[in-house]
Amino acid sequence: MKRSTMMLSAALGLGLAATMTAVPASAVALDHSAPAQAGTVATSSYVGSAAEEANNKAFFEAVMKSARAKQAAAKPGLAAATVTVTYDASRAPSFANEIARSAQIWNSSVRNIQLRSGSNADFRYYEGNDSRGSYASTDGHGRGYILLDYRQNEQYDSTRVTAHETGHVLGLPDHYSGPCSELMSGGGPGPSCTNPYPNSAEKSRVNQLWANGLKAFDKAPVTKAH
Numbered sequence: 001m002k003r004s005t006m007m008l009s010a011a012l013g014l015g016l017a018a019t020m021t022a023v024p025a026s027a028v029a030l031d032h033s034a035p036a037q038a039g040t041v042a043t044s045s046y047v048g049s050a051a052e053e054a055n056n057k058a059f060f061e062a063v064m065k066s067a068r069a070k071q072a073a074a075k076p077g078l079a080a081a082t083v084t085v086t087y088d089a090s091r092a093p094s095f096a097n098e099i100a101r102s103a104q105i106w107n108s109s110v111r112n113i114q115l116r117s118g119s120n121a122d123f124r125y126y127e128g129n130d131s132r133g134s135y136a137s138t139d140g141h142g143r144g145y146i147l148l149d150y151r152q153n154e155q156y157d158s159t160r161v162t163a164h165e166t167g168h169v170l171g172l173p174d175h176y177s178g179p180c181s182e183l184m185s186g187g188g189p190g191p192s193c194t195n196p197y198p199n200s201a202e203k204s205r206v207n208q209l210w211a212n213g214l215k216a217f218d219k220a221p222v223t224k225a226h
Contacts, residue, residue, distance in 0.1 A: 059123075059138040060171040060209070066122040083113050083210050085169070088121035095148050095162060099125055102163040105196055106170065109203045112210035113170060123169055125162075134161050136168045144169065156187060157194035171209040172202055 067085045089099040103115040123136075123144040133152040138144040146165045153161055164186050168174075178185030180193035183202055198206070 055138075057171075059136055059144045059169060062138045062144050063122045063169055064210070070120070070122075081211075082111065084116055085113060085123070086116050086118045086121045088119070088124040089117060092125040092127040092148055094127050094150075095125065095153070095158065098148075098153075098158045098162040101159050102166050102196070105159075105163050106166060106198070106206075109198050110170075110206045110210070112207045115166070134165055136165050156191050157196065159196040160194055163196045163198075167198065167202065167206075170206045172198075172205060 063085060064083070067083050070086075071083060087099075087103070089096060092099060100117070103117070107114050123146065126145055126147045127150065128147060129151060130147055130149050132149075134147060134149045136144065136146040146162075146169070148158075148162060148165070160183070164183055167184055172184050174186055175182060175184045176186055176188035178188060180189040180195050181199050183195065183198040185193075
């Protein structure tokens, strides 16, 4: 599936080295309602980063706070077992099928969090060209987004890339030394790996995180299951 070359990272993605940086100009150019370049944005990429766990926590926390706040406003005094996280895919039309498939995969894999497309989103998807590849980003204040890089999605299975990046939104760190059966091994197993599904340990970890929030996040990270 070829896309012409044209023009977010809380422990995330298939790119190069992680950095502390402002929102990429490419993402802002695509849509002026993209997060503003205020302060720094935590980023990390698909190839690995020493800062990825802290960055992932920031994105996870921002999305969880946003989703829970809307849930509490809609049903005051009621604590729902399942948290609904709303995403906006309108800024990544070339990847509409992969984003929908990724949401379907995660929704069928976990019970404490469900992804829904809609307005007033907790995070957004963008598309474009970026030397870091695909990644996710947050400003730590309730705004987050995933950039899906054209070139990288030509090289790697696009649904796996999207499901992997979405895994970061749900709180999972990268684990590039893992096998292809581990979704968060990302690009580690190479382009021949097309598995878009989380393994049992990854599913369990996401359910634990969304049931217990940051208290669970601060405990031992996910371990791989073969």
